[in-house]
Amino acid sequence: MPQLDLNDFLPYRLSRSAALISRKLRAIYRRKYGLTVPEWRCLAILGTEDNITASHICQRTDMHKTKVSRAIQKLARMKVVMRVENPTDRRSEFLSLTPRGKTLFNNIVPEMLAFEARLANALNASDINHILTLLNRLDKALANFKDG
Amino acid sequence: MPQLDLNDFLPYRLSRSAALISRKLRAIYRRKYGLTVPEWRCLAILGTEDNITASHICQRTDMHKTKVSRAIQKLARMKVVMRVENPTDRRSEFLSLTPRGKTLFNNIVPEMLAFEARLANALNASDINHILTLLNRLDKALANFKDG
DNA sequence: ATGTGATAGTTGTTTTTGCAACTATCAAGC
DNA sequence: GCTTGATAGTTGCAAAAACAACTATCACAT
Numbered sequence: 001m002p003q004l005d006l007n008d009f010l011p012y013r014l015s016r017s018a019a020l021i022s023r024k025l026r027a028i029y030r031r032k033y034g035l036t037v038p039e040w041r042c043l044a045i046l047g048t049e050d051n052i053t054a055s056h057i058c059q060r061t062d063m064h065k066t067k068v069s070r071a072i073q074k075l076a077r078m079k080v081v082m083r084v085e086n087p088t089d090r091r092s093e094f095l096s097l098t099p100r101g102k103t104l105f106n107n108i109v110p111e112m113l114a115f116e117a118r119l120a121n122a123l124n125a126s127d128i129n130h131i132l133t134l135l136n137r138l139d140k141a142l143a144n145f146k147d148g
Numbered sequence: 149m150p151q152l153d154l155n156d157f158l159p160y161r162l163s164r165s166a167a168l169i170s171r172k173l174r175a176i177y178r179r180k181y182g183l184t185v186p187e188w189r190c191l192a193i194l195g196t197e198d199n200i201t202a203s204h205i206c207q208r209t210d211m212h213k214t215k216v217s218r219a220i221q222k223l224a225r226m227k228v229v230m231r232v233e234n235p236t237d238r239r240s241e242f243l244s245l246t247p248r249g250k251t252l253f254n255n256i257v258p259e260m261l262a263f264e265a266r267l268a269n270a271l272n273a274s275d276i277n278h279i280l281t282l283l284n285r286l287d288k289a290l291a292n293f294k295d296g
Numbered sequence: 297a298t299g300t301g302a303t304a305g306t307t308g309t310t311t312t313t314g315c316a317a318c319t320a321t322c323a324a325g326c
Numbered sequence: 327g328c329t330t331g332a333t334a335g336t337t338g339c340a341a342a343a344a345c346a347a348c349t350a351t352c353a354c355a356t
Binding site: 220 | 335336
């Protein structure tokens, strides 16, 4: 008889931990800045990489293009993101943060880093890097799986 | 100037990997058995623990009670889960799998284990256990965080 | 130039989710 | 017994997600 213990089942444990940590964090950018997760992610990418396309954000964040599309729409309405025509491919636009967007980004980042610092404090110092390394390996392994 | 690289930011990486692995798996129990993630989780718990309450499933899976409630409702409609009155507390019911539910469970488990085996194969043998250990530590650390 | 297939992004629709409010029951003190 | 506060589970509603279908543009072969 095959055995399955959900607590030792990686997909479950991973999504459980991810949901847990995400719940804690979400409160920060949601209540204080009115951002959803996809919006914060776009902001985070645009805060470090400038003049990129929406599809580039998709690649970097692994979010579906509809999610990114609507996130950017809202950020644009908030005057946080600006779009500039891409002359070499008029299907896409180059995205970047407005000054207001940069301010927003610079306000949020320290809070995120503070959270991470608390986390690093609560764990063994090297655990976080360790998890990141293993997640990297996991992602690479999964990339080779044929899609369901 | 504070720096934030999303790729080294644990909450992001965690949810990215979780989404990735979950997408791969979901296809199995969704397309073949018509189950959602919460439904599969309830099934998985009930496959190993019998005569438990919904709130017990909440504790074990960290899912919100509304999620569990609706999942159990559907599983009951599918004649996969049966409810038995709890004489000592009539607010709750004892849940267990029907024979049909047990069959379903026994069909899905090998597929989940096969998936895990492929994963174990793609990674270093001990990586999975390693991740599980670290996630445990992470969950414990997060449990002490005040909610946002 | 033109047709074909791919790609960038958007929109519409249906499912899920999350949250708050609700019912019913319980437990404990008075 | 009756109040009060907590707990188990459900429901309604609004926000968010998934999925498919769509427009517009591009790249490239004919």
